Amino acid sequence: MYNVLISIIFIGNNHLLHIMLSYDYRFVTKLYGLAIVINVAVGFPRFQNVIPNGDKLPHPCKPNYIWHGVGHRADGGEGPLNDFGKDFLRHGKIWNKSLCKLDSDKDGRSNGEELGDPNCIWTRDTIPQRQNNITHPGVCDPWESEECKKQNTWVDCDIDELKCAAIHETGVMNITIRMPETPVPNRETNYMCTMFDLPSNGDFHMIASVPYIDNIYVMHHMLLFGCEDTDYVKQTKPNKPEPCLMGVKHCNDIISVWTVGYAGQCASKEFGFRIGVKGYKRVVLQAHWNNPELKDSYVDSSGLTLYYTNKLRPNDAAVMRIGSSYFELPPGRSKVEVVGTCSSQCSKAQLKGPIYITAAGNHMHYLGEKQKIELIRNGTKIQDITNEDNYNYDKPVTHSFKIPIEVQPGDELKTTCVFKTTSKLNYTYYGQGTNDEMCYGFLIIYPAKNVKRKFCTSWKSIPVCELKAPIVRGCQTAKLTNLSNPEFTEMRNAVKDNCFTNDTCLEKCKDKLTIINIHPCMNGDVGLYIKNRLNRLNDPSVTDFYHGIESCSKEFRTHVSKPPTSKSSRLLQLHIVFVFGFIVMFIR
Numbered sequence: 001m002y003n004v005l006i007s008i009i010f011i012g013n014n015h016l017l018h019i020m021l022s023y024d025y026r027f028v029t030k031l032y033g034l035a036i037v038i039n040v041a042v043g044f045p046r047f048q049n050v051i052p053n054g055d056k057l058p059h060p061c062k063p064n065y066i067w068h069g070v071g072h073r074a075d076g077g078e079g080p081l082n083d084f085g086k087d088f089l090r091h092g093k094i095w096n097k098s099l100c101k102l103d104s105d106k107d108g109r110s111n112g113e114e115l116g117d118p119n120c121i122w123t124r125d126t127i128p129q130r131q132n133n134i135t136h137p138g139v140c141d142p143w144e145s146e147e148c149k150k151q152n153t154w155v156d157c158d159i160d161e162l163k164c165a166a167i168h169e170t171g172v173m174n175i176t177i178r179m180p181e182t183p184v185p186n187r188e189t190n191y192m193c194t195m196f197d198l199p200s201n202g203d204f205h206m207i208a209s210v211p212y213i214d215n216i217y218v219m220h221h222m223l224l225f226g227c228e229d230t231d232y233v234k235q236t237k238p239n240k241p242e243p244c245l246m247g248v249k250h251c252n253d254i255i256s257v258w259t260v261g262y263a264g265q266c267a268s269k270e271f272g273f274r275i276g277v278k279g280y281k282r283v284v285l286q287a288h289w290n291n292p293e294l295k296d297s298y299v300d301s302s303g304l305t306l307y308y309t310n311k312l313r314p315n316d317a318a319v320m321r322i323g324s325s326y327f328e329l330p331p332g333r334s335k336v337e338v339v340g341t342c343s344s345q346c347s348k349a350q351l352k353g354p355i356y357i358t359a360a361g362n363h364m365h366y367l368g369e370k371q372k373i374e375l376i377r378n379g380t381k382i383q384d385i386t387n388e389d390n391y392n393y394d395k396p397v398t399h400s401f402k403i404p405i406e407v408q409p410g411d412e413l414k415t416t417c418v419f420k421t422t423s424k425l426n427y428t429y430y431g432q433g434t435n436d437e438m439c440y441g442f443l444i445i446y447p448a449k450n451v452k453r454k455f456c457t458s459w460k461s462i463p464v465c466e467l468k469a470p471i472v473r474g475c476q477t478a479k480l481t482n483l484s485n486p487e488f489t490e491m492r493n494a495v496k497d498n499c500f501t502n503d504t505c506l507e508k509c510k511d512k513l514t515i516i517n518i519h520p521c522m523n524g525d526v527g528l529y530i531k532n533r534l535n536r537l538n539d540p541s542v543t544d545f546y547h548g549i550e551s552c553s554k555e556f557r558t559h560v561s562k563p564p565t566s567k568s569s570r571l572l573q574l575h576i577v578f579v580f581g582f583i584v585m586f587i588r
Helices: 002-012 014-021 025-032 035-041 043-048 083-090 097-101 111-115 146-151 231-235 344-350 464-468 486-498 507-516 524-535 540-550 569-574 582-586
Strands: 173-178 189-197 203-212 219-226 253-259 271-276 282-290 303-309 318-326 336-342 355-363 368-377 380-388 399-407 412-419 439-446 455-459
Touching: 097 111, 173 203, 203 253, 219 303, 253 303, 253 318, 271 303, 318 336, 318 412, 336 439, 344 412, 344 455, 344 464, 355 368, 355 380, 368 439, 380 399, 380 439, 412 439, 455 464, 486 507, 486 540, 507 540, 524 540
Parallel strands: 318 455
Antiparallel strands: 173 303, 189 282, 203 271, 203 303, 219 253, 219 282, 318 439, 336 412, 336 455, 355 399, 355 439, 368 380, 368 412
């Protein structure tokens, strides 16, 4: 059996052979049945780490896509090897000077030049000499040249089309919403929001959406937010793109998402998103443009085609966001775990009755390695809702459930994300940019009427719903975020009178900080939360206060959290960017 297994795997995928041989002989029989699955799920991530920039290789003809299986003809990592993959195999599946100096794709540039290691000095778990302008060592460049076109006929440039039978049913209507042609700023990350009117001449369910991508070189994802029927929304001028962070005031409910890698979304027959006279009458389309080359010549007019029907489904649906709304990742680590919890207390407060999950999706960015969402009831794990050991930002997975998963008020939803930061020199923070990170789960649920709020996240280890209480883990947050409060004033004066605001740590400062640091509002995640809120005040006395504390930081803590940029707490809580495609959670 052992020899037979080797032959099968060798024919199917060379790199899997190396993995399988490392297992004990006694387990080979068990592994045999898993060979086909492991071929895709385990094979290529292992080898991304042994070549420079192996996880950052852009697809040559699919803008904003990453080619994950560097040595394979298929960008996902399965199937036949390309010329670089063959050379990699011949060199023992390691990066060395010989492989580095080769020109596998015969385009005039060495493999090292293409992968950011022009001097062939890179070693595993170190930062490559260059991390931008990376090209594929197995695909001839420049892509547009006549010579390369002949060599690259095997490269798949097609993007899948949505398969959704419901959009062809009798009576289904559609509307296309597109932003007017708009200049793309010469910044790497940009968000642009445009408000649109939806059909209001009836009562409808939106059942599907398909992207209309005008500029494939910058469009990264789009979110569609349903708006409340308020005076503010009614007075906002439609069809006028405006820079934004996270949608528009009173437009916070996600009802549709597109991201790179998705053909669109299609709702199951059990639900739809209510629009029209009894639903959303206006929506905001948020576009995320990714412009890493900082070009100032790009324009875009992308949008979505929405399919809707007056034959209402049994339930109104909603998208619920769970996970962590703030965290930080230290650099140079092979594994950093982040946990976000929708606690029992929070779900009891936010759910009016049971809800049913029909689909779910994980969401991290490029440092994400693994993610799972667990359903816990009365302290006992009921089941995994998602569990991905090989997370892929560019190929998000939709976990659909033929039998919807019931969540009761008082249940806990725990999201665990695992990141790898060996390619980073500095801390990475939660944020909206592609180079920031996220740890979210997105759940398609019904009935929408049983959800008071459509997010249930935690700020580091603190469930967000608990932050609304007057006392959080012993800290009276209102006092310590009020600059005129006597207790906080006394703290600031003690630091001002006894501590330097540079790196010099005075003995008298340490004495004062010994007392201050045991205050319930000054330590742990609560202390970081208070600091985060105070820093938004932009008050010099607050800045001096924390600089004074940091002068003795080595004695009291090993790391002081960087506050996020000036985003309101509402935006932090509502931020989703990149649901980034998880609503194709919708998909059947």
